[in-house]
Amino acid sequence: MKNIAIMCSGGDVSGMNPALKHFVEYTKSKNITPYFIYNGYEGLIDNHIEEATYKDVAGIITRGGTKIGSSRSKRFLEYEYRKVAKENLDNLGIDSLVVLGGDGSFRGLHQFYKDFGIKFCGIPSTIDNDINGTEYCLGVDTALNIIKVAIDSIRDTASSFKRAFVIETMGRDCGYLALITALTSGAEMCLIPEVEYNLADYEKKFKKEIEDGRTYFIAIVAEGIKQDSSEIAKWFEETIGMEARVNVLGHMQRGGNPSIYDRLMAYKFVNYAVDALLKNQNESVVCYTKKGFVYKNIDEVTKPYRLDTELIKSL
Numbered sequence: 579m580k581n582i583a584i585m586c587s588g589g590d591v592s593g594m595n596p597a598l599k600h601f602v603e604y605t606k607s608k609n610i611t612p613y614f615i616y617n618g619y620e621g622l623i624d625n626h627i628e629e630a631t632y633k634d635v636a637g638i639i640t641r642g643g644t645k646i647g648s649s650r651s652k653r654f655l656e657y658e659y660r661k662v663a664k665e666n667l668d669n670l671g672i673d674s675l676v677v678l679g680g681d682g683s684f685r686g687l688h689q690f691y692k693d694f695g696i697k698f699c700g701i702p703s704t705i706d707n708d709i710n711g712t713e714y715c716l717g718v719d720t721a722l723n724i725i726k727v728a729i730d731s732i733r734d735t736a737s738s739f740k741r742a743f744v745i746e747t748m749g750r751d752c753g754y755l756a757l758i759t760a761l762t763s764g765a766e767m768c769l770i771p772e773v774e775y776n777l778a779d780y781e782k783k784f785k786k787e788i789e790d791g792r793t794y795f796i797a798i799v800a801e802g803i804k805q806d807s808s809e810i811a812k813w814f815e816e817t818i819g820m821e822a823r824v825n826v827l828g829h830m831q832r833g834g835n836p837s838i839y840d841r842l843m844a845y846k847f848v849n850y851a852v853d854a855l856l857k858n859q860n861e862s863v864v865c866y867t868k869k870g871f872v873y874k875n876i877d878e879v880t881k882p883y884r885l886d887t888e889l890i891k892s893l
């Protein structure tokens with residue numbers, strides 16, 4: 579009988595709970611004993627590891643976040659703590675891990691494998707969608723839908739009050755969430771870190787649109803751009819001559835009821851991850867590509883992520 583543990587690391591996403599539920603069901607169907615590592619690498623070091631049961635995952639498919647917690651861990655960067663983590667796994671007879679996380683977490687796993695030979699399969703999970711080699715990371719669809727609802731609601735009040743709204747999305751250094759939601763919500767402006775911009779380029783166009791009857795603007799800006807959102811709002815007030823408000827969407831983008839797509843992707847990612855470990859693949863990450871699901875190595879998924887140039891052209 580084999581033991582496999584699952585954990586979440588880095589920013590939580592909606593879709594982690596459906597993944598945990600399916601992990602328990604799928605491993606049990608394969609006669610594997612599933613374990614949960616609570617609170618990411620921190621729990622791995624602190625021996626917060628328990629056998630997972632059906633009861634643990636009952637009713638969690640509808641919930642955002644992660645029932646087993648997540649963390650960012652400074653201690654895991656140090657060999658002496660990774661050694662403690664390895665001993666904890668040894669005591670339970672666990673030699674394989676499924677990890678829901680981002681490229682930082684995968685770097686950590688790679689180091690752990692190099693140190694002690696603990697096998698792993700990573701599942702890309704970040705609302706930022708900024709992992710190289712995969713078209714899609716778990717949690718992105720739910721985050722996009724939350725942003726969509728927020729923008730649509732803000733549009734209602736923007737149009738009623740003749741205002742410009744600057745809506746800031748998450749994404750750290752990546753403009754994916756801003757770009758996709760701007761495109762699909764009909765925003766008048768979209769500013770992302772990957773594309774240089776000059777506000778002056780918008781001035782003539784926006785003033786002409788106001789002359790032609792436009793009464794409000796929606797500007798979607800990514801958190802990673804060099805300017806603060808309040809500076810963009812000030813520009814609308816002072817240069818365009820329209821009252822402006824800022825909405826920083828913040829952590830609401832990370833939570834919420836997982837979308838159907840994220841639930842389905844969680845299911846598929848978990849199948850591929852467990853199968854990789856059963857096939858004795860030592861270190862891999864399940865990626866979703868135009869050709870479907872494939873396994874990629876750490877070197878590839880930890881390369882810098884680049885936004886699709888076709889999408890950028892649409893700006």
Ligand SMILES: Nc1ncnc2c1ncn2[C@@H]1O[C@H](COP(=O)(O)OP(=O)(O)O)[C@@H](O)[C@H]1O
Pocket residue numbers: 587588589619649650651652653654655656679680681682683684685686687689704
């Ligand atoms: N080179 C490394 N060696 C060991 N652990 C690492 C390494 N890089 C990252 N980690 C671990 O992975 C955790 C998550 O990484 P982070 O970049 O914060 O999140 P994400 O997985 O979302 O990219 C870090 O807090 C750290 O514990």
Ligand SMILES: O=P(O)(O)OC[C@H]1O[C@](O)(COP(=O)(O)O)[C@@H](O)[C@@H]1O
Pocket residue numbers: 588589590680703704705706748749750801832
């Ligand atoms: O929750 P925190 O620590 O404030 O971090 C916020 C950051 O985490 C994210 O929500 C997700 O980042 P990761 O998935 O890479 O951890 C970013 O979009 C954001 O910049």
